[in-house]
Amino acid sequence: MMPAEQAGAAALLRHLAGAEPIETHVSAVFVGPDTAFKLKKAVALGFLDFSTLAARERFLRRELEINQPAAPALYRDVVPVTRAPDGRLALGGEREVVDWVLRMAPVPPEDFLDAVAARGGLDGSVLDAIADAAFALHAALPPVPGLDAPAELGRVLAGNRQAALAAGLPPARVAALAAAAEATLARLAPLLAARAAAGRVRRCHGDLHLGNLCLLEGRVTPFDALEFDEALATIDTGYDLAFLLMDLDHRVGRAAANRVLNRYVARSGDAGLTAALPVWLSMRALIRAHVLSRAKGPGSGLPYLARAEAMLAPPPPRLVAVGGLQGTGKSRLARGLAPGIGAAPGALVLRSDEIRKRQAGCAPEQRLPAAAYTPEASMAVFRELTDLAAEALHGGHAVIADAAFLRPEERAAIEAARGGAPFTGFWLEAPPEVLRARVAARRGDASDADVAVLAAAAARDPGPITWQRVDAATDPLPAVRNALGLNPDDPC
Numbered sequence: 350m351m352p353a354e355q356a357g358a359a360a361l362l363r364h365l366a367g368a369e370p371i372e373t374h375v376s377a378v379f380v381g382p383d384t385a386f387k388l389k390k391a392v393a394l395g396f397l398d399f400s401t402l403a404a405r406e407r408f409l410r411r412e413l414e415i416n417q418p419a420a421p422a423l424y425r426d427v428v429p430v431t432r433a434p435d436g437r438l439a440l441g442g443e444r445e446v447v448d449w450v451l452r453m454a455p456v457p458p459e460d461f462l463d464a465v466a467a468r469g470g471l472d473g474s475v476l477d478a479i480a481d482a483a484f485a486l487h488a489a490l491p492p493v494p495g496l497d498a499p500a501e502l503g504r505v506l507a508g509n510r511q512a513a514l515a516a517g518l519p520p521a522r523v524a525a526l527a528a529a530a531e532a533t534l535a536r537l538a539p540l541l542a543a544r545a546a547a548g549r550v551r552r553c554h555g556d557l558h559l560g561n562l563c564l565l566e567g568r569v570t571p572f573d574a575l576e577f578d579e580a581l582a583t584i585d586t587g588y589d590l591a592f593l594l595m596d597l598d599h600r601v602g603r604a605a606a607n608r609v610l611n612r613y614v615a616r617s618g619d620a621g622l623t624a625a626l627p628v629w630l631s632m633r634a635l636i637r638a639h640v641l642s643r644a645k646g647p648g649s650g651l652p653y654l655a656r657a658e659a660m661l662a663p664p665p666p667r668l669v670a671v672g673g674l675q676g677t678g679k680s681r682l683a684r685g686l687a688p689g690i691g692a693a694p695g696a697l698v699l700r701s702d703e704i705r706k707r708q709a710g711c712a713p714e715q716r717l718p719a720a721a722y723t724p725e726a727s728m729a730v731f732r733e734l735t736d737l738a739a740e741a742l743h744g745g746h747a748v749i750a751d752a753a754f755l756r757p758e759e760r761a762a763i764e765a766a767r768g769g770a771p772f773t774g775f776w777l778e779a780p781p782e783v784l785r786a787r788v789a790a791r792r793g794d795a796s797d798a799d800v801a802v803l804a805a806a807a808a809r810d811p812g813p814i815t816w817q818r819v820d821a822a823t824d825p826l827p828a829v830r831n832a833l834g835l836n837p838d839d840p841c
Contacts, residue, residue, distance in 0.1 A: 351370075351372075351377060351390065352390055352391040352392065354391055355388065355390065355391055355448060357438050357447070358388060358430045358438065358447060358448040358450075359377065359379075359388065360438075361430060361438045361439070361440070362377075362379040362386045362388060362450065363379055365379070365381060365384075365386065365440070366379035366380055366381035366384070366385070366386060367381055367382070368380055368381065370388075374390075374392070374394070374644075375389065375390055375392060375394070375397065375399065376388065376389050376390060377390065380455050381455065382455070383454075383455065384425075384452055384453070384454070384455065385452070385453040385454065385455045385456070386450050386451070386452060386453075387409070387412075387450065387451040387452075387453060388448065388450055389405045389408060389409060389449075391405065396577075396578065397577040397578070399577075402446065402447075402448065402449070405448065405449050406427070406429075406449040408576055408577055409427045409449050409450070409451045410427050411576045411577075412424075412451060412573075412574075412576040413426065413427055413451060415552075415574050415576055416571075416572055416573065416574050416576075418489065419482075419485075419486050419489070419570065419571050419572070419574075420565065420570045420571065420572045422454060422565055422566055422570075423453055423454050423456070423563075423565055423570060423572055424451070424453055424572075425452040425453055425454065426451075426452050427449060427450070427451050427452070428440050428441050428449070428450055428452060429441065429442075429446040429447075429448070429449055429450075430446070430447050430448040430449065430450060431443075431444040431445060431446055431447065432444055432445045432447050454565075456563045456565065460563050460564040460565070461559075461560060461562070461563045462475075462479070462559040462560070462562040462563060462564070462569070463558075463559040463560040463600070465559075465564070466559055466597075466600050466601050467600075471597075471601055471605055473608065475569070476597075476605055476608045476609050476612070477608070477612050478568070478569040479562060479569050479593070479609055480608075480609040480610075480611075480612035480613040480616065481569070481612065481616060481712075482562065482568075482569040482570065482571055483557065483571070483589075483590055483593060483609075483613055484612075484613055484616040484617050486553075486554060486557075486571055487551065487553065487586040487589065487590075487617070488617070490551035490552060490553065490586075491551065491552075492548030492549070492550065492551055493550050493551055493552055493583050494548075496545055496550050496583060497542075497545075498541040498542060498544065498545040498550055498584075498585060499534060499537070499538040499541045499542055501580065501583075501584075502534055502541065502584075502588070502632075503531070503534055505581070505632065506527060506530050506531065506534065506632060507527075509632065509635050509636055509639065510523060510524075510527040512636075512639045512643075513635060513638060513639040513642075513650075513654075515639075515643075516638075516639040516640075516642035516643040516647060516650065517642055517646075517647035518638060518639060518642055518647055518650055518651075518654055519647075519654075522654060522658070523654075525658075526631070526635065526654070526657055526658055526661070529661045530628055530631055530632065530661060533627065533628040533661060534628060537624065537625050537628065540621075540624055540625065540744070541585065541625065544585055544587070544621065544622075544625075545585070549585050549586050549587065549619070549622075550583065550584065550585050550586075551583070551584075551586055552579070552582055552583050553574075553582055553583070553584050553586060553588075553589035554571055554574040554575065554582070554589055555574055555575030555578075555581055555582030555584065555589065556573065556574060556575045556582075556592065557571060557589050557590070557592050557593045558592050558593060558595075558596040559593070559596050559597065559600060561573045561574075562593075585622075585625070585629075586617075586619070586622070587619065587622030587625060587626070587629060588625070588629045588632075588633075590610075590613060590622070591626060591629035591630050591632075591633050592633045592636075593609065594606045594609060594610055594626075594630060594693075594694050595630045595633040595634050595637070595656070595660075596633075596637075597609055597694070598630075598656075598693060598694050599634070599637075599652075599653070599656060602688075603688040603689075603693070603694050603695055604688040604695075606688075606693070606694035606695075607687050607688040607694045607695035607696075608684070610623075610694055610695075610697070611684075611687065611697065611698045612713075614697060614699075615700065615703040615704075615707065615713060615795075616707065616712075616713075618704075618707055618733075618737070620697060620699070620737040620738075620740050620741045621740055621741070621744065623692075623697055623741045623744055623745075623746035624741075624743075624744025624745060624746065625744075626692065626693065626694075626746065627660050627661055627663045627692055627693070627745075628660075628661065630657075630660040630693055630694075631657045631658070631660035631661045632657070634653045634654070634656040634657035634660060635653070635654065635657040637650070637653040638650035638651070638652075638653035638654040638657060641653065659693075660693055663691070663692030663693065663745065664691055664692060664747075665745070665770070666691055666692075666741075666742045666745050666746055666747045666748070666770045667690065667691065667747050667748075667770050667771045667772070667773070668738065668742055668747070668748050668749075668750065668763075668766065668767045668770050668771070668772045668773075669683075669686065669690065669696070669747075669748070669749045669750070669772075669773050669774075669775070669833070670749075670750040670752075670754065670760070670763050670764070670772070670773070670774040670775070670816070671683050671749060671750070671751050671752075671774075671775050671777065672752060672753060672754030672755075672760065672774065672775070672776050672777070672816065673753065673754075673776055673777035673778060673821065674753065674755075674777075674778075674779075674784055674803060674806055674807055675753065675784065675788050675796065675798040675802060675803045675806060676779070676783070676784035676785070676786075676787035676788040676798075676803060677777035677778065677779050677784065677821045678777060678779075678787070678821050678824075678825065679751050679752075679753075679777055680698075680700055680702075680751050680794075680795075680796075682775075682777065682821075682825055682826055682829060683698045683700070683749045683751040684698065685826045686749060686826065686829060686830065686833070686835075687749055689830070689835050689836075690747045690749070690833070690835070691746060691747025692745065692746055692747065695747075696746070696747040696748060696749045697737075697741050697746055697747065697748050697749070698748075698749045698751055699734050699737050699738055699741075699748060699749070699750050699751065700751040700752070700795060701730050701731065701734055701751065701752035701753070702794075702795035702796045702797070703795045704730050704733050704734055704737075705717070705721065705722075705726070705727075705730045706795060708726075708729060708730065708733070709721055713795040714793050714794065714795060716797050717797055722797075731752070731759055731762060734750060734752060734763070735762045735763055735765070735766040736766075738750055738763065738766040739766040739768060742766065742767065742768050742770045743768055747770075750763050750766075753806065754774075754776075754811075755806060755809060755811045756811070756812070757811070757812040757813070760774065760815075760816070773816075773817070773832070773833060774815070774816030774817065775816055775817050775818075775819050775825075775829055775832075776814050776816040776817065776818050776819065777819050777821035777825060778818055778819065778820060778821060779820070779821045779822045780822060781807065783822050784803055784807075785800050785803065788800055788802075788803050817832060819832075
């Protein structure tokens with residue numbers, strides 16, 4: 350419902366847009382043919398207060414300020430609703446200001462990514478673009494120094510516990526979940542503090558889910574960042590990402606969330622975020638549970654509450670390595686395996702080709718010159734691969750290492766990264782003609798290997814192979830899943 354004091358402004362915007370508004374409990378958006386007008390409702394809800402004219406102006410200007418850098422084609426300006434001496438209302442002018450409006454470009458409803466997901470349109474390329482957009486958003490943000498990240502997250506948890514109880518979710522389950530999350534946060538406090546000291550805490554989006562991403566001019570674009578509470582949005586970039594991963598996992602499936610996680614880490618190198626994913630994902634699911642319960646009744650939030658509970662009971666980590674010549678399908682296999690292994694949203698895939706591109710400052714699909722493939726460069730790639738694998742495993746997250754592993758010392762190094770986790774190595778093999786055809790057909794891939802590179806690699810003696818040999822002439826995924834003892838019903 351629109352507050353009575355804003356009826357006139359709403360009528361003006363309805364006339365200008367030629368449409369009824371899209372409403373939430375805090376705003377109304379009037380979408381016209383060439384402009385969308387956003388009006389904040391004059392409400393005070395405890396966690397936000399838009400009840401005064403000055404507050405609505407301040408928060409609309411803040412919304413413009415924090416969203417325009419990532420979405421310059423979407424966010425235009427903030428203008429007043431003014432009243433003439435005869436009582437008529439208009440946009441702009443020097444007369445009495447009665448309200449404020451944010452002007453934006455209109456986005457077709459079908460171009461919001463929750464709508465794209467609902468129609469099954471989040472294919473691999475769109476998921477990669479989602480991860481790239483999240484990475485670019487975070488990379489552009491300056492670190493916020495001096496924040497006590499563990500304490501701030503504890504306060505967020507306490508607030509959400511109270512909100513969940515107030516929304517009518519089962520008290521015993523909420524109390525047990527909060528206690529488990531508090532214990533996890535206490536254990537992770539040194540890690541969270543170290544990440545803050547390393548610059549991982551930034552003024553983030555704060556509400557990064559599929560409904561706040563759209564396709565604008567063909568590009569995945571984040572919008573509607575949280576503007577009314579700086580503390581809630583000044584968080585670890587991993588916690589910001591966790592909302593998106595949780596939303597993908599719930600709406601689309603584990604494989605979609607896993608792909609976005611792995612693409613994000615491939616771009617950022619932040620494998621360390623996986624250690625805190627269980628509690629971050631759980632907290633994000635709890636938020637969604639109490640928001641839905643408050644809006645639609647407690648029963649609507651129960652699936653998210655169950656998800657929040659499950660996130661805090663992850664399986665132990667394991668390390669899987671996938672090696673073999675170019676064209677054996679290592680990356681395809683790794684991607685197929687990852688969603689069904691380990692903690693949500695599945696195993697972290699560390700691909701040597703993607704690490705090489707990141708070390709060169711390039712996107713995964715950008716081709717590199719031969720100079721990027723020196724022995725020294727390759728050694729740096731494998732050092733980072735093993736370091737990141739050890740870091741993620743130590744934090745409790747499963748890892749799949751994807752590389753050729755043509756040298757015995759490379760295989761030994763990845764096995765040594767296991768720590769105390771179980772290790773399984775697979776060596777993929779296929780006839781030469783199959784490998785040549787696959788390599789020649791590759792397009793838009795992180796691997797720069799061509800048929801000549803394949804021939805040179807095939808002529809090299811890899812030394813004794815102790816890993817499980819797998820026929821990769823056809824799809825090896827079923828055989829490898831069986832060898833790992835994965836449940837056929839697990840996500841894949």
